[in-house]
Amino acid sequence: MVITPVHYIVVPLLAAFAIPLLTKIYKDAARLIPGIVLFYNIIVSFNLLKYVNEHGIISETIAGWQAPWGINLVITPFTGFLASMVSVLGFIIWLYGYRFKRTLKGGLVKYYEILQMMMIAGSIGVIITGDLFNMFVFIEIVGISAYSLTAFYRGRDGAEASFKYLLIGSFASTFLLLGILIIYTQTGTLNMAQIAERMHEVPQHMKIIALIFFLISLGIEAEMFPLNGWAPDAYSQAPSPTSATFAAVVSIAGVYALIRVLFTLFDVPVNNYLMIMGFVTMLVAEIAAISQKDLKRMLAYSSIGQVGLVLIAFGIGSKLAVFGALFLMLNHAVIKSLLFMTGSYFIYNTDNKKLKSLNGIHKRLPLVSFFFSLGALAIVGFPPFAGFWSKFYILIAAGDARHVYLIVGVLGVTIIELTYYLRIVGRIYFAKEEEEPASHKPSINAIIAMSALALFILVIGVYPDLIMQPLNQAADALLNKTHYINQILSLN
């Protein structure tokens, strides 16, 4: 095996350090290198995913140090799938943002690209690491780059959003450390497989306290209510590709971390907790979203809502539910990226982020409007778009588990979601125009990026079988905990 999971981490980090140097030689290197790196990551991830699906779990031990001292990177069908997804979306977001950054002052581009790449690499790291403390480190990498990117624009409230993000993020890291500490003192290891193996020896109260610290800290990353105060601000103030990255990459990494810890490490039943908190998250987020006046903030709340639904699905816990949750994560990543990308163009052309200025914008940006509408219909879950299937599977799973009120509640919240999305679609197409004709048409690379996402939405919507198999394997891999532990420990 030539390609190992280490490439995921090492290549982007090296490239990140190389960019400032290479920029001296070639000016556009800062733009190009992340693309190359991310493309390489895609190749890596697909190769790995294929390998994993054929041969079983890969566990790469770094520098030969065994657990608990060493760090290992694990590729299961589950993590491989998420890593591939994150890589692909990272690449598409890079493609989208390739010329977007022309508007920035020349010197800043490289910082942006570095941070962006680090954020994606860190997210991949979170996903593929098999070590708890390593996960903490990657989370912090993601966090620091995310704080910086949130404050990237000078003239806005970016700093404020970033500060809030940082404040809450520090809490997250503090509690994560506490949780890790408890786990370490009780099990004496940081390797997740080993922890999982030894978890039954841990006294119940310790286990639960550790669990609570994990829930709090990772809940912050996964934007769970009431820990998500930072999220709308950060989403709305970051540059749009970054917002897309938050939605498509960072939040998925956060959810992954939460799910990994809850499902693999702990044997405490958290299903009800996840369902209830997921539902509350979803409800509050959509309630907050419906009366937003700011497009990106609204999309941010909507993202939170989707994450809530993902948590619900994981909370149901059956095979089909996990399958649906993964499907929804994928859909959410794709669709919300598309929405942020298109929304970014709307904002670009209107000077303020307010919804009011979207009136009749389709005349100026027909293609972007079309993509936005597609995304809006898809994320609400209208067939025949991709969003429908994930929601459908989750509901079927909920039905199988006889969570009647959950089904009704989720669908009720969906109605709220539908209301505000369609209001915007109506506004885009049918409200009276107010602004001057657009001066910023989408660049070709942005169109390609958005078209790819839109195409995905349509194709998966009409023919979901395309990705059923990897999703199925991923769901199996997540649920089959003993297999995971045995594989890793034997490989080590």
Added chain:
Amino acid sequence: MIDFHTIFEQYKEIISIAVYGTAVFLIIIGLYAVLLKKHLVKIVIGLSIMDAGIHLLFVAVGYISGGTAPIFSPGNENAANTMVDPVPQALVLTAIVIGFAVTALALSLVIRLYKHHHTANIDQLKSLKW
């Protein structure tokens, strides 16, 4: 010369309680600062203090009374039994670095905020809400 080792041995219990207590105390001070102080810099300081508390806790947990430095050296192959746990120390080192980075970033943000809003009162930084 004072034999610290024996002093530690004598006051092991007290010291252990003192270390843990200090850690918890630091965390609480940090929390207090973060939650109730209005000045941004004080909040950042609170975060740092909280971090320090956590780090102290980590080190304290890893400490074995009378342990040696976690170094394997020739002639000392059985050190694993007596030396303190190296992992928390490594972790704390990493965490300190990260905390440093975060604090630096936070302070830069504070400067930015102060420049922009001419205030460092967190209550007045509410332009993003609802």
Added chain:
Amino acid sequence: MEMLSSLLLIFLIGAITTYFVDSINRKFTGIIAFLFVLLGSLFFYSNIHIGDVFVFQLGGIEMQWGINDYSYYFSYIVLGLGVLALLYSIKYIEGKARQGYFYASFLLTILGMIGVIISQDFVSLFIFWEIMTWASFLLVIYNAYYKVKTKGIKYMIFSAIGAYAMLTAIVFIKEHYNTLLIGEAIERGAFNFQQYRYIPIFLLLGFGIKAAVMPFHVWAPAAYSKSPMSFTTIFSGAMSKMGIFGIGLVLSTFYLQHNPENFYWVKLALGWLGGITAVMGTLYALIQVDAKKLLAYSSIAQLGYIVVGLSTGTKLGVMAALYLAVLHAIFKGALFMVAGAVERQVGTTDMTKVSGLIRRMPWTFFVALVSIIALAGIPPLGGFVGKWLLYEALITESNNYFLVIVIFFSSTAAFLYSYRFLFGLFLGQEEKETEHVKEAPISMLIPMLILGIGSIIIGSFPGLIFEPAAKAMQAIGFKDVTWQMSLLSNIWGNTTHLFLISMLIFSVFIIAFLFLTLKGLKKTRYVGTKEISTSGELPKEWENFTFQHNFFKPFERAASPLYHLNMNRIWKDLGKNTEAFFGFFRKLYTGNGQTYALYVIIFLVLLLLFKDVIFS
């Protein structure tokens, strides 16, 4: 069969093609869209036969498409009206913006409806249902400048409530009966009220909202009246029948699977819901000043009749419902086309502003007259047959006697708005502003006339509809459905001979017409509508004496208690209060970082306090 999927493909390709043709050449968009629908219909009726089934797997779910007599019956409504509506659209929509968008959505809507009809499993039913819904939503907001926030959204929200109720039911069916095929689900008793009665109730809710049943009808008036009229013909004529399609399926199964007397409350509830829908629809129709809105409310009322017919569950009642479904498509389609023609030629359908168009648009008036007579249920046109069947079903076969009175009240009050519509637009004094108005173009007149003449013919020969309707009823399980070409009979043996009546009326008409026309032919002066006896006063050119405002004020006063129940207002208040409540909730996000930090700590403390409760 491949045929079914290729049928859908025709409409899909049609939608895409028209969308792009529009950006190339505007002139041909409508014609191409029309040709596609015509092609689709011809394809349907030539290549697709009853009993065709197409099974495939999608997303790990077995899907089944097929055609039976019941769906074939509804295909007449969808495709027949679809072809006519598109022919009508060509001129109607001419010169308006975004034609590609319009026709693409139009074709997608028809695709959705055809899909609903041919779906034999719940998933594809839901998928097509939703396609139909959002495609029609796109059309509803097509005209709705400025008011998007309230009008189109209301439709969508209610549709979503319906669709999600349906989805819930589907999920439960999957869970309880472990199947997603409609046929299997019916066999296993999924629509049964005995076991899991929320399944049929949710399904009925889902279908009922599309059929604009009280109290979920409030989307309909705005949606029907705001969308382009050529679409509303389909919207009110065919799409609401999709709701009827579903309700019929559920109810007939319910009635056939067990003795309805044990579940009398279902029948009673549905019947009264339908009855109240009919009454409220009628009452609100007759106080409208906009002809389109009047027709919209009238549609609600008519759908109420259909629901009442279905609720009886007897042969005659279901036959009445199915008959009325087609007939409503015919006459309401024609009436919406009339309103559209008036809108196109005059610019408004506000009855306080338009009057006296009869001389300007005689053919349109003819269609309006015929369709209104059919709507009012006056013999010898088709509407009477439907009313007859409905009343006889209620009186002779159902125990719901007081419902008859309610229905009769509604249909008598329907005369009021029928008259209001004709009078408001076509009769009364001629306006000076409408002097330039011309008759609608021929391509708009043809579909209108076809529909108008259709309701005349059906009035004498309702057997033309009874035949497929009887087959449809047999397809959903009724046995030995009898019908005759132009004879109505109930189970008590009383009959009404329609052809005889038509002939009698026709011959009396001829005699009376000849007598009245020929007598003093030369001395009969035909004068304008300004030539009236107003105490010797001479109306000025600009004066219009037509009585248009508060037309039925006395009735309104008499029935004022009934008008207090304004469902629309209730829903609006509900919506407003909900949003205000939401607004309160989102204040949780105070914007202060410290507060968020505090939330984290509080949440932590709560979790620690209640850890035994939460993680046990």
Added chain:
Amino acid sequence: MSEKNTIGIPTVEEIKQAQIDFSPRCTAAGRVNDKETQKMVDYILNFARKHSLFVLAYGTGCGAIEIPATMTSRYDAERFGIRGAATPRQADILMITGYLSTKTLKRVIRVYEQMQDPKYVIAFGSCTINGGMYFDSYNTIKALDRYLPVDVYIAGCMPRPESVIRGFVKLQELIQKGNAGNGECYRENLDWYRENQQKVIKNWDFPENYNW
């Protein structure tokens, strides 16, 4: 003379002249039911007409008060088949009850023209004959038959219901003979009538091609 008259009121001389001018006589062709041409059918129809008189009482002046008395129990005109009509379309008789101001004249003409043949005019009271007590008023007309073809004049100021009924009976006699009903006559001599009418009615706004 009329130059002096800026507001267009007829002078005393004009009025005198008008009274000398008799209303124009109709030609024989104008009367369908002339006595010589009367047939059996006409006899029957005239019988029906005379016994079915729908009166449109145009209550212009004080004479209107006499109409209720004529119609109600005491005098009961209905026994002659006389009953009120609400609109000119249904009416046979236009009854001018009293003086006519020039303003009202316009309406009366309009009402008369809206009635359907055969139609009769009964002028009621002295005012309609020669102006009566308003003979020198500036805004009433003095002789009705300059403006409308009158069938029967009922003299008196005011005529009692007895005389009103006598007037009706007189009209019935005329109808039976075929001498009543001057609609054709009015149309035949329209120019003359219009000339007179337009002299009095200054704000003349009847349509030119008035289809009546």
Added chain:
Amino acid sequence: MNDIIFKIGGAFLTAILAFTVGMFYAGLRRKITARVQNRVGPPIYQNFLDLLKLQSKRTNVAHGFMGHMAPIWIIIAAMTVLMFIPILQNNLWFENLTLKGDLIFLLYMMVFGSLGMALGAGQTGNPNSAIGVSRGLSQMVGFEIPFVMALVALMLQFKTTSIADLMHFQFTSGHWIILENPFAFLAALLSSLGMFRYSPFDIVGAPAELASGPMSEFGGKYLGTMMTGGAVFAFIKLVLFVDLFLGGAGNNSVEGIMGTGLGLLELLLKTFLFYMIPVFVGLVSPRYRTEQAIQFFWKWPSVFGILAILWALYKNGTLL
């Protein structure tokens, strides 16, 4: 062939009978009104003279096609309904099409005329017509409700929707429905007051207020034809009530023309008696406003209607 001639002859005979009786009844009403008001009143044949005069009007004014058609609708409705109403029991001359239609059909057909005339009145452009139509239709919604309740009660009680069957029942059993279901009779009677549009329900054509309402632009042959239709309709309503509640007519065993004559006499007697109810009520009543009229019908007559249905169910044994 013979049969058809017989049928057509019977139809004409029916029409002539209805017309004559209707016109005479109208004249009678005028006469009675006059006598009540202490007048001599017009001769009883006065309405024939009026009709003749109206038809002999030399010029007529029509306001367009619908205006021209207005009387035709009435005639159509009148003639069609007449053909479906059994005049005499078991009489071939007056059988017409009685078995070919039922009560529901009759109910709807009776509306045909008023709606058609309303359309004609609408086209004239006279605001009074439209106001009258508005009032008339509103009032119709009022009185149709108790009437339908009564009819539904009869249908339920006797398990038939055919008027001929109802009549036949009364003939065979000898019990009049007025006794079998008195509430239905009351409801129908009260609604018949509205149906005849005499006082207090004559606001539709209130002459002083609305200038005869819907008919204000019709004169000459149009008014005459409407009068004809109205007369036939009056006869139809009376016969309908007699058929439904008063046992119909012609229940004698006398053969041939004598039997027919006796039957007709019986019919005239019954219809006359029934007719006097609305006439006398009208004579002593002031006028209701439209909403008062509607509310009147929705109060007591509807209560009677409901009682009638309950009574029918009770008689049927299906109540409770």
